Amino acid sequence: MAESARQIADELRERIRSGELAPGARLPGEPALVRDHGVAKETARRALTLLVTEGLAVRRRGSGTYVRDFRPIRRVANRRLAQDGWAAGRSIWQADLEDRPLSVTDLTVEEAPAPPRVAQALGLAKGEAVLVRDRRFVVEDQPVQLATSYLPAELVRDSAIARPDTGPGGTYARLAELGLSPDRFVEELRARMPAPDEAERLQLAEGTPVVEVWRTAFIEDGRAVELNRMLLDAGVYVMEYHLSS
Numbered sequence: 001m002a003e004s005a006r007q008i009a010d011e012l013r014e015r016i017r018s019g020e021l022a023p024g025a026r027l028p029g030e031p032a033l034v035r036d037h038g039v040a041k042e043t044a045r046r047a048l049t050l051l052v053t054e055g056l057a058v059r060r061r062g063s064g065t066y067v068r069d070f071r072p073i074r075r076v077a078n079r080r081l082a083q084d085g086w087a088a089g090r091s092i093w094q095a096d097l098e099d100r101p102l103s104v105t106d107l108t109v110e111e112a113p114a115p116p117r118v119a120q121a122l123g124l125a126k127g128e129a130v131l132v133r134d135r136r137f138v139v140e141d142q143p144v145q146l147a148t149s150y151l152p153a154e155l156v157r158d159s160a161i162a163r164p165d166t167g168p169g170g171t172y173a174r175l176a177e178l179g180l181s182p183d184r185f186v187e188e189l190r191a192r193m194p195a196p197d198e199a200e201r202l203q204l205a206e207g208t209p210v211v212e213v214w215r216t217a218f219i220e221d222g223r224a225v226e227l228n229r230m231l232l233d234a235g236v237y238v239m240e241y242h243l244s245s
Contacts, residue, residue, distance in 0.1 A: 005047040005049075009048075012028075025066065027051070033047060049207055058205055076241075077240070108134045111157065129154070131152075131157060134147070142236070151171070156178070185215055191211050192210060208233065210234055
């Protein structure tokens with residue numbers, strides 16, 4: 001009896017996890033899967049697509065499907081947002097990447113009227129000006145995250161936050177210098193499929209989902225001073241949280 005796409009994907013997944021198919025190895029192509037499993041070409045294609053969607057494999061145009069060789073980024077929210085990191089001038093990315101190379105591309109900094117969700121989160125009047133920092137993060141030549149930060153323009157327009165390079169410790173260190181040190185963060189996460197422009201900017205394989213994170217930074221008196229919308233390639237991240245009662 002011919003196997004299903006799910007059964008074929010399960011078998012290939014086990015070969016990947018066991019190390020039989022190493023990172024960077026080429027997976028059996030559709031003709032080989034058709035021959036070895038007695039399935040239609042469409043079934044073979046769906047099996048490979050399942051592995052791509054799960055983030056275990058990547059397609060290379062004109063070459064085939066390969067085991068992903070990008071080491072996952074372990075995003076430990078508690079550690080990356082710890083004050084003793086950014087207050088000491090370290091990037092919050094150091095908690096995620098250690099010595100892996102990181103670059104920031106497509107960086108823009110501008111003032112704009114606050115969108116409704118942003119105005120509500122920051123306690124601003126409708127259309128009040130916010131400073132918008134939009135950028136793309138690239139690790140080992142692979143785009144992994146888009147991020148757009150919104151801050152009340154009245155608070156930060158004359159500070160280093162309004163410059164492309166915010167300096168050691170980033171935005172949170174500069175807020176602290178303004179007497180607006182964040183002491184609490186709230187993150188909301190949801191998984192979804194990307195819009196076409198998002199998939200293009202992150203160079204996502206077809207069928208790859210993203211994780212959308214909205215993070216709000218609060219200061220001691222309860223005011224929100226930043227709203228950051230992040231879009232993560234779900235195939236390259238492990239999300240880790242440490243909770244205590």
